[in-house]
Amino acid sequence: MIPTNVIPISDVQYSMQFGVCPICNKTDGFVNLGKEHWFICRDHETKWFVGINLFEGWQNQTVSQAQGIEAMLDKYKEIDPLRKYEEDEALRSIAI
Numbered sequence: 001m002i003p004t005n006v007i008p009i010s011d012v013q014y015s016m017q018f019g020v021c022p023i024c025n026k027t028d029g030f031v032n033l034g035k036e037h038w039f040i041c042r043d044h045e046t047k048w049f050v051g052i053n054l055f056e057g058w059q060n061q062t063v064s065q066a067q068g069i070e071a072m073l074d075k076y077k078e079i080d081p082l083r084k085y086e087e088d089e090a091l092r093s094i095a096i
C-alpha cells in the first residue's frame with residue numbers, strides 16, 4: 001500500500017532548514033508518524049527524522065493511514081540529510 005498523504009514541501013526554506021536527500025538534493029515532503037515528522041525521498045527510499053509536533057495535521061490521521069506510513073518508513077533507510085541551511089550558517093560564521 002502506498003500512502004497518499006505525503007505532505008509536499010514546496011517552501012524552499014523548509015527543505016533547506018530540515019534537510020534534503022544527500023543523493024539527489026531534494027525531498028518529496030514529510031509524513032507524520034504519530035507526532036513524529038519524517039522527511040522522505042521516494043526515489044532513493046531515504047528518510048530522516050526532523051522533530052515532534054512541528055507541523056499541524058498529525059492529529060487528523062486515521063489509523064490505517066498511520067499504518068501505511070509506518071509500513072513505508074520501515075522499508076526506507078534512515079540517513080543523515082544534507083542541511084543546506086546549516087552549511088550556509090557555518091559559512092556565514094566563518095565569514096565573520
Ligand SMILES: [Zn+2]
Binds near residue numbers: 024
Ligand atoms: Zn533522493
